[in-house]
Amino acid sequence: MSEGCRPFREQLGPLALGHLPDPEVASVRAHVDGCADCREELRALEEAAGALALVDPELLDEPLAPPRGLGDRIVSLVREERLLEQRRRRRRLTGLLAAAVLAGALAAVTLGIAHDPGVRVLLEPQRGGLEAIPARLVERPWGTEVRLEASGLPAGRYVVWLREPDDDRVPAGSFDAVADAGEVVLASALAIDGAVGIGVSEADGTTVLYGHLRD
């Protein structure tokens, strides 16, 4: 901007808005016509002035803050979708591998194919003389894999089942507790989402351990 532009520069704002009184318009126009800098400046200001027309001024004072918690909701939606995606990927993988070892369903169980840590639950004693034992339930395409730590149980035969919301029991298999039995791996056809609890009974049907999964 040259020194000669100075008296005209700030007139360009009102000129762009069409607010300059006629007598002033003439002199400002005369300068602008002969000055490329001011012509360019005026063009830019007129562009901004044109943009003003798009806005409803009543709306300017209206606060438009998004609802509180929207950001958190978005993050949890993303988290959910990521989990679903991971599960789908794992199912595909597990499905493929399980098909390969279909000869023995149990083989698939014991392989512990995917590294799904599963759901951990503590089986609480339902009578005296027992200690709580940890169990792990893992979602599988064919149902639920059940892993429990049998070392602490008195010797004998035990039956394991998953409880459905209507109290029906879906068997997960049986095992003999022996000294140092270690981890026992069993399988139930009930999907993990369909189970509300997991129980261990003695051969006569008395429940001796029970773990609550959900209400």
Added chain:
Amino acid sequence: MDPTATLRGEPGIRAAYAAYGAELYGFAVRSLGDPGLAEEAVQETFLRAWRHSERFDPEVASLRTWLFAICRHVVVDLARRRAARPLVADAVAPEAASADDVDRALTAWQVEEALRRIGEDHRRVLIEVYYRARPYAEVAAELGVPVGTVKSRVYYGLRALRLALEEMGVEG
């Protein structure tokens, strides 16, 4: 925010929402006229951004521009869906917003947002002399400044507006 921050992770989504969530929400409210639907639009925008985060290229467009482009699509989809089934039977069925309507709303929203970004003094005189069509002398008296100052604020206000629009990537 760091423009190269990955949208793939939760921190990236959180940062993008902190930076642009409010603006996107404002645009969605203006174009859909319904806060509930606008909320849905913003959620969907970030979900789509997350799903397609590998397509975001900061060399091509800023994160803001990219998110607005997604949001524009989402708003057009939602407006069509709403027009297809008005929620309340006896309510006046909203006119089907065309993509052109949404584009107009988007530009208007950007200008509104740009007006919020310029200084309070500048915004004030533009509102008084342009939208309220008040005489410069009256505005000057009210603000306790010479008329020349009002004129100069109009000039600098328009310049600042122009700059803000440029920064937002709004075509002149």
